[in-house]
Amino acid sequence: MVTVAAAPWVLPVLVVFVMIALGAAAFDAVLANRRPGALLIPGDEMARLLRQRRRTTVSADSPLWRIGGGGLIVAALLMVVVIPVGGVALTDLSVGVVWFNTMDVAVWALVWLTGWGANSAHSLVGGYRFLAQALAYELPLMFALTAPAVGAASLRLADVVAAQQGLWFVVWMPVAFVVYLIGVVGFSVWGPLNPAAGRDIAGGILAELSGVDRLLVLAGRYALLSAGAAFAVPMFLGGSAGLPWLAGLLPGWVWFTVKWLLLLACLVATRRRIPTIRPDRFVEAGWLVLLPVTLVQLLVVSTVVVLRS
Amino acid sequence: MGVTAMGMRSWLAERAVRRVHVLVVEVPGRWATRVAVQRAVTQRGWVEATSAADADALVVCGTPGRRLAEAIDRVWDQLPGPRARAEVELTDNEQAGVAVQAAVDGAVEGAADGALDRVAAALMDDLAQRADAAGRSSWSAGMADAGEMAGDTAGDDGMDHGGMDDMDMGDMDMGDMDMGDMDMGDMSPGGIALAGGAEDRDGLEMDVLHVPLGPVLPHWPAGLVLRCTVAGDVVTEAEAEVLPAAAPHLAQGRVPADAWWCDQAAAVLALAGWNDAAAQAQQARDLLLAGEATAATATAARLRVRVARSRILRWQLRDLGSDARPDVRERLLDLLDRAAGQLGNNPPAAAVTDLPDLVPGLELAAVRLLVASLALDTTAAEPVTSHG
Numbered sequence: 001m002v003t004v005a006a007a008p009w010v011l012p013v014l015v016v017f018v019m020i021a022l023g024a025a026a027f028d029a030v031l032a033n034r035r036p037g038a039l040l041i042p043g044d045e046m047a048r049l050l051r052q053r054r055r056t057t058v059s060a061d062s063p064l065w066r067i068g069g070g071g072l073i074v075a076a077l078l079m080v081v082v083i084p085v086g087g088v089a090l091t092d093l094s095v096g097v098v099w100f101n102t103m104d105v106a107v108w109a110l111v112w113l114t115g116w117g118a119n120s121a122h123s124l125v126g127g128y129r130f131l132a133q134a135l136a137y138e139l140p141l142m143f144a145l146t147a148p149a150v151g152a153a154s155l156r157l158a159d160v161v162a163a164q165q166g167l168w169f170v171v172w173m174p175v176a177f178v179v180y181l182i183g184v185v186g187f188s189v190w191g192p193l194n195p196a197a198g199r200d201i202a203g204g205i206l207a208e209l210s211g212v213d214r215l216l217v218l219a220g221r222y223a224l225l226s227a228g229a230a231f232a233v234p235m236f237l238g239g240s241a242g243l244p245w246l247a248g249l250l251p252g253w254v255w256f257t258v259k260w261l262l263l264l265a266c267l268v269a270t271r272r273r274i275p276t277i278r279p280d281r282f283v284e285a286g287w288l289v290l291l292p293v294t295l296v297q298l299l300v301v302s303t304v305v306v307l308r309s
Numbered sequence: 310m311g312v313t314a315m316g317m318r319s320w321l322a323e324r325a326v327r328r329v330h331v332l333v334v335e336v337p338g339r340w341a342t343r344v345a346v347q348r349a350v351t352q353r354g355w356v357e358a359t360s361a362a363d364a365d366a367l368v369v370c371g372t373p374g375r376r377l378a379e380a381i382d383r384v385w386d387q388l389p390g391p392r393a394r395a396e397v398e399l400t401d402n403e404q405a406g407v408a409v410q411a412a413v414d415g416a417v418e419g420a421a422d423g424a425l426d427r428v429a430a431a432l433m434d435d436l437a438q439r440a441d442a443a444g445r446s447s448w449s450a451g452m453a454d455a456g457e458m459a460g461d462t463a464g465d466d467g468m469d470h471g472g473m474d475d476m477d478m479g480d481m482d483m484g485d486m487d488m489g490d491m492d493m494g495d496m497s498p499g500g501i502a503l504a505g506g507a508e509d510r511d512g513l514e515m516d517v518l519h520v521p522l523g524p525v526l527p528h529w530p531a532g533l534v535l536r537c538t539v540a541g542d543v544v545t546e547a548e549a550e551v552l553p554a555a556a557p558h559l560a561q562g563r564v565p566a567d568a569w570w571c572d573q574a575a576a577v578l579a580l581a582g583w584n585d586a587a588a589q590a591q592q593a594r595d596l597l598l599a600g601e602a603t604a605a606t607a608t609a610a611r612l613r614v615r616v617a618r619s620r621i622l623r624w625q626l627r628d629l630g631s632d633a634r635p636d637v638r639e640r641l642l643d644l645l646d647r648a649a650g651q652l653g654n655n656p657p658a659a660a661v662t663d664l665p666d667l668v669p670g671l672e673l674a675a676v677r678l679l680v681a682s683l684a685l686d687t688t689a690a691e692p693v694t695s696h697g
Contacts, residue, residue: 276582
């Protein structure tokens with residue numbers, strides 16, 4: 001079972017989470033530049049954006065624009081609160097899986113508002129590209145999230161972790177795991193699923209953002225990617241459990257962090273290696289490939305569960 | 310307290326200037342200068358900006374003609390600030406004084422580096438930046454621009470606002486609109502007229518917008534303006550024009566063919582969102598310019614294999630482009646063949662004047678990829694006499 005952490009722990013945990021997201025940005029900078037000193041680039045970028053002035057555009061829908069941009073990081077933080085680390089979580093919702101799903105659906109609105117608010121053609125095209133892409137990844141993602149929940153017969157993350165003792169879900173739900181990661185890359189507007197912020201439309205949803213507004217959106221993307229990687233650990237990678245033959249060596253929270261960071265590093269590294277996938281092509285793949293294979297995966301999981309009981 | 314704030318500000322400025330985002334504007338005929346600036350930007354650990362909002366500095370390569378200069382000024386108004394602006398151009402003396410090509414190259418590189426030094430100094434100068442900010446009365450919305458825009462969208466020369474600076478104006482279509490049943494005075498929020506409708510590729514009625522692409526747009530042919538009428542993100546009509554340099558035929562810096570092909574391939578790859586491959590193409594280009602032909606050819610050949618093998622790229626680019634043959638992927642491979650010193654199979658026969666026939670029916674991403682893959686030489690399209 002999970003102990004709920006005392007209230008004073010909320011801030012430190014969220015600070016650690018933000019540091020990890022910053023680390024993801026640093027890793028991306030190292031991959032892009034391959035030179036010493038690249039680790040400091042996110043710091044330089046932050047200084048630059050904090051110094052830069054905010055701007056606005058003609059007839060911008062400012063409140064909605066700011067809500068969209070600032071909301072991404074909030075959604076990511078809310079995703080994190082239900083994740084148990086070493087038997088402790090900030091909150092122990094009985095519907096933790098659905099909670100995560102709710103947040104990732106909220107990202108639809110937030111990204112679209114970021115594109116809409118600027119009242120600019122390229123920005124708006126970016127926002128609509130995201131919606132088209134979301135239509136392709138969201139249903140497969142939902143069914144991928146359902147697979148571990150069915151396997152554990154619970155929507156509570158602590159139960160999902162407990163059900164993986166002996167065999168991690170990633171082993172017998174590999175398709176759901178991969179589809180889940182595609183969904184994470186999708187809702188983080190991360191490459192290759194980043195046409196909404198593509199260079200071909202001058203940065204799309206980012207085209208008109210400057211200063212602290214831009215910083216919040218960029219940070220929000222890293223935060224979402226980090227939260228998605230963290231959530232995969234209890235869902236598919238056995239939570240804080242160690243590798244079977246090494247389990248006693250390290251405390252649970254260390255195992256959790258190792259899995260989290262490895263997965264996050266893989267997600268960060270995909271961006272530079274794969275070309276952007278345009279929404280019109282991705283929609284085909286989402287509905288004709290991802291959705292059917294995820295449903296088959298779910299059928300297999302359900303059959304196993306029925307036969308076992 | 311005041312001292313701390315000052316210290317904080319200068320610390321921020323110092324950090325910020327290590328990562329300047331530069332919007333590089335190439336004037337037609339100044340390819341070599343633009344490449345020199347790009348290399349200087351990379352060497353400093355700076356990056357190229359994707360849009361005016363993303364930029365700290367505007368570096369103009371060459372001397373633009375009057376209309377191009379006006380467009381660049383509008384983009385300059387859109388930089389959030391702190392901001393700096395520099396022009397890289399050799400003086401007539403420098404032009405005339407050097408007969409040896411290598412000396413021209415050296416002078417161009419020196420000028421590029423000097424321009425970036427000036428940019429860094431200007432960005433660090435907090436007092437001057439404050440004065441600049443205080444003097445920008447039309448800043449925060451550029452409302453003055455909006456009024457002007459609403460006045461002249463009706464059909465006359467909307468082009469001189471070209472570039473990304475236009476997009477936020479929501480430059481709407483009044484030409485196609487039924488003016489009879491609309492009271493324009495009441496229905497123009499922020500001085501912007503409401504859009505008319507037209508059908509997109511799925512037969513849905515979408516707002517019609519006029520979105521000019523260029524002349525200030527990364528990975529875009531120098532000086533080109535493509536005035537697109539779009540429904541949704543699909544281009545229904547387009548007009549193409551090149552805004553010339555002030556002095557069209559002043560030779561400056563050499564343009565070695567293989568490096569030029571490499572650069573065009575890099576643009577296609579960057580637009581396709583394949584950062585690693587785009588960086589590799591730029592690396593091959595820079596090796597060629599540095600005279601290391603063997604290493605460059607090897608890099609270009611490796612890149613060609615990589616591009617040819619990528620299934621995802623094939624899936625993204627296949628059948629893309631007008632009439633689809635040769636499609637963008639085939640054109641890209643052809644560019645890489647040329648970069649590696651081989652003769653391509655598909656000569657990029659298109660000219661700027663062909664664009665209006667090629668782009669209708671394509672969505673914006675496809676237009677960008679197609680235009681980049683055509684490897685247009687906009688100096689060829691320049692009229693002999695300057696407009697400026």
